[in-house]
Amino acid sequence: MAQKPSIPKGTRDFGPLEMAKRNYIFDTIRSVYSLYGFRPIETPAMENLSTLMGKYGEEGDKLLYRILNSGEFRQGTSVDDFQNKSAAALAAAFCEKGLRYDLTVPFARFVVQHRDELQLPFKRYQIQPVWRADRPQKGRYREFYQCDADIVGSDSLLNETELMMIVDEVFARLGIRVCIKINNRKILTGIAEVIGAPEKIVEITVAIDKMDKIGLDKVNDELRQNGLGEEAINALQPVIALQGTNKEKLATMRQVLAASEVGLKGCDEVEQVLNALEETDLRNVIELDLTLARGLNYYTGCIFEVKALDAQMGSITGGGRYDNLTGIFGMPGLSGVGISFGADRIYDVLEQLNLYPEAAQSGARLMFCNFGTKEAQCCLRYARAARAAGIATEVYPDSVKMKKQMTFANAHRIPFVALVGENEMAEGRLTLKNMATGEQQLLTIDEAIAIINEA
Amino acid sequence: MAQKPSIPKGTRDFGPLEMAKRNYIFDTIRSVYSLYGFRPIETPAMENLSTLMGKYGEEGDKLLYRILNSGEFRQGTSVDDFQNKSAAALAAAFCEKGLRYDLTVPFARFVVQHRDELQLPFKRYQIQPVWRADRPQKGRYREFYQCDADIVGSDSLLNETELMMIVDEVFARLGIRVCIKINNRKILTGIAEVIGAPEKIVEITVAIDKMDKIGLDKVNDELRQNGLGEEAINALQPVIALQGTNKEKLATMRQVLAASEVGLKGCDEVEQVLNALEETDLRNVIELDLTLARGLNYYTGCIFEVKALDAQMGSITGGGRYDNLTGIFGMPGLSGVGISFGADRIYDVLEQLNLYPEAAQSGARLMFCNFGTKEAQCCLRYARAARAAGIATEVYPDSVKMKKQMTFANAHRIPFVALVGENEMAEGRLTLKNMATGEQQLLTIDEAIAIINEA
Numbered sequence: 001m002a003q004k005p006s007i008p009k010g011t012r013d014f015g016p017l018e019m020a021k022r023n024y025i026f027d028t029i030r031s032v033y034s035l036y037g038f039r040p041i042e043t044p045a046m047e048n049l050s051t052l053m054g055k056y057g058e059e060g061d062k063l064l065y066r067i068l069n070s071g072e073f074r075q076g077t078s079v080d081d082f083q084n085k086s087a088a089a090l091a092a093a094f095c096e097k098g099l100r101y102d103l104t105v106p107f108a109r110f111v112v113q114h115r116d117e118l119q120l121p122f123k124r125y126q127i128q129p130v131w132r133a134d135r136p137q138k139g140r141y142r143e144f145y146q147c148d149a150d151i152v153g154s155d156s157l158l159n160e161t162e163l164m165m166i167v168d169e170v171f172a173r174l175g176i177r178v179c180i181k182i183n184n185r186k187i188l189t190g191i192a193e194v195i196g197a198p199e200k201i202v203e204i205t206v207a208i209d210k211m212d213k214i215g216l217d218k219v220n221d222e223l224r225q226n227g228l229g230e231e232a233i234n235a236l237q238p239v240i241a242l243q244g245t246n247k248e249k250l251a252t253m254r255q256v257l258a259a260s261e262v263g264l265k266g267c268d269e270v271e272q273v274l275n276a277l278e279e280t281d282l283r284n285v286i287e288l289d290l291t292l293a294r295g296l297n298y299y300t301g302c303i304f305e306v307k308a309l310d311a312q313m314g315s316i317t318g319g320g321r322y323d324n325l326t327g328i329f330g331m332p333g334l335s336g337v338g339i340s341f342g343a344d345r346i347y348d349v350l351e352q353l354n355l356y357p358e359a360a361q362s363g364a365r366l367m368f369c370n371f372g373t374k375e376a377q378c379c380l381r382y383a384r385a386a387r388a389a390g391i392a393t394e395v396y397p398d399s400v401k402m403k404k405q406m407t408f409a410n411a412h413r414i415p416f417v418a419l420v421g422e423n424e425m426a427e428g429r430l431t432l433k434n435m436a437t438g439e440q441q442l443l444t445i446d447e448a449i450a451i452i453n454e455a
Numbered sequence: 456m457a458q459k460p461s462i463p464k465g466t467r468d469f470g471p472l473e474m475a476k477r478n479y480i481f482d483t484i485r486s487v488y489s490l491y492g493f494r495p496i497e498t499p500a501m502e503n504l505s506t507l508m509g510k511y512g513e514e515g516d517k518l519l520y521r522i523l524n525s526g527e528f529r530q531g532t533s534v535d536d537f538q539n540k541s542a543a544a545l546a547a548a549f550c551e552k553g554l555r556y557d558l559t560v561p562f563a564r565f566v567v568q569h570r571d572e573l574q575l576p577f578k579r580y581q582i583q584p585v586w587r588a589d590r591p592q593k594g595r596y597r598e599f600y601q602c603d604a605d606i607v608g609s610d611s612l613l614n615e616t617e618l619m620m621i622v623d624e625v626f627a628r629l630g631i632r633v634c635i636k637i638n639n640r641k642i643l644t645g646i647a648e649v650i651g652a653p654e655k656i657v658e659i660t661v662a663i664d665k666m667d668k669i670g671l672d673k674v675n676d677e678l679r680q681n682g683l684g685e686e687a688i689n690a691l692q693p694v695i696a697l698q699g700t701n702k703e704k705l706a707t708m709r710q711v712l713a714a715s716e717v718g719l720k721g722c723d724e725v726e727q728v729l730n731a732l733e734e735t736d737l738r739n740v741i742e743l744d745l746t747l748a749r750g751l752n753y754y755t756g757c758i759f760e761v762k763a764l765d766a767q768m769g770s771i772t773g774g775g776r777y778d779n780l781t782g783i784f785g786m787p788g789l790s791g792v793g794i795s796f797g798a799d800r801i802y803d804v805l806e807q808l809n810l811y812p813e814a815a816q817s818g819a820r821l822m823f824c825n826f827g828t829k830e831a832q833c834c835l836r837y838a839r840a841a842r843a844a845g846i847a848t849e850v851y852p853d854s855v856k857m858k859k860q861m862t863f864a865n866a867h868r869i870p871f872v873a874l875v876g877e878n879e880m881a882e883g884r885l886t887l888k889n890m891a892t893g894e895q896q897l898l899t900i901d902e903a904i905a906i907i908n909e910a
Contacts, residue, residue: 016495090528
């Protein structure tokens, strides 16, 4: 036989068992989003490169998948261009379209493009794959799903509050205990101001973000490398090392940030969200964490991240407030806030903790064995009745050896098998076998349906 | 404001209302597939071009979207290549991957690649988008969903029978009256044999396939152009003009094909499927139609197509038996049969006939108006209770003018609005407004939940 065909590195096939588990996650997230009044949208896999370029930083531009123009794509490109232009410039000449890199930029594009049809505030969710030409590695793929919810057109902190309730509800339903971390970009801006290095805000947040991964010393080294003076670094230490309850932390920060208007505003925002959440009986802990910075520079207010308590795994959900995302498409002044569930990591956590419900793993609940054309004809009628009663049912298509058919039923974890031979046909009945107990009963199809539906 | 951003020609955004309708279609198809024991798989959007090329004919190769290799894609291409190679050859040098063109070839690739893990017969369904660099026109898009179900590893005609039952069930659930057309490639092969032009089978089927669109005269012209003699064309006339019940048609065809073993085999196959279906109470008509040929040359046995009776629209579902699809990936001898629902056309038919249920069009069922921070806090608690009772609920995030909030509720067709002002808060109650009747009632949250759940 020829060499097996394969799929591109970093992409995946999902078989029935993986699909059942993935759908369990997507359905849970989708249900909760709907319950909170978010409504679904979908955008095309391909966007114009003019929409995508420059939105994810220089590194991001390199990770975009470009689609070669159809037909004579060389048109307008000279030999000189071919020899001397950079790969990026040549790609720009050959390609007009690229694959979606995330769901946030297409959403911003969607809002601006359809602004005349939309009623603000607009609450949408979107569950679709994205593509990145990243180096594949464990847990990092070139095609993966994002599960985003965003509200645009409302400044209210009620949105942040409800997003935290959604996070809490999703993980409660999935049975994953989590810690929800919250911070606010304005607090980080305030810190930069207070230590006298406002222009270093990006470097400071990026460095602080690595606290968990590389520890205090290396964070300090990185700050130094980024040109922060010892005085500033010293001033940062109490902030990085902050301890206590959320209220205690906020009180300390209000002192540290006394001279920074924006910093105090950040404290107010976090406090309002935390206060509102106090009365909503969250089942998970929410914690103010000043080392939480998140890489994306478009965040301007509250930011959040979620970590699983019982599994070693990076952030499994994140998000935040961005005040000017649609500005890049010529529609300034529209504030938004959103979250994104990391389905692949959640999948791995559920797998590690063995938290998938049995129901998320099964296909048909009844299979008819096939003893020949005449018997199969009778099975078709019975199967029709079982399906009408909502029971997922298969008729084994070929009248092969019984053992082969039973092996199939076992491999598919089908809990009931029905046998219809000559005797059963003559009596207008079937033999129902419970595959778990091995018990067999001679029944009418209606009796069998009742038993399966009660099981 | 800058120019509005846009999306690539032939692609579409789907807003919440379109999504609700599309999901209604996908969910219906998915439910029926599951009920028949089909299990979902997903394959990557990107496949290796070696998997896709040469599978869809020359025309198909041109319609593949190619992904530019990342980084220095020029590597290995000389200036001479750039100047003198064809666009296709140069594209082959610059691109290793392409976007999925249909779901059938990726499925065949999946089966061969995972053959050691699969239990045959393998029944899978797959609902994913595909991409074609086709000229966009009304009803034809460059990105669209296919909804396929296939069984591989079983020759049994029971599979064809069950697929027809699935078609019948899906359209019954959607409320679309259809005619299911069935034919068999072996019958067509037999006809070609009998008229003495076996090598013209492709041209004959392609021409006959156009009967509905261009009429008898032009079909005959096309046959002539393809080199068929007048004798052969004359011999074809009774076949093209065949009338009567399925049984009558089959009887006539058995006479016409008396000298063709393969032709008679085709008649047997169709007859078996039709007989088996007789006892299953189909709600739609199934009709043997010899002009049905379907363009795809990989079909080898039964072929089917579905037309809506009450709307002007091409085929809305199609499929057939193919005996050697996995052979192209080095795994010969595996027979398969499948169907594909055309979601976009079904969408248009439902739209034309106004068949969408009300439930497929609504978002939240309850909205809390926002009168300020303190009141909103109370609303959050009430909303939590309503959501726990399964009611999709929004809290309007900003305390803006009442009129604006009501306009929002109306635009989103939210059937109930709750008002919680100072009085309601003091009494531990809310005012529930039924948006259809205008009726207002002062209620506890539990009473309100009961009313909404009964509505």
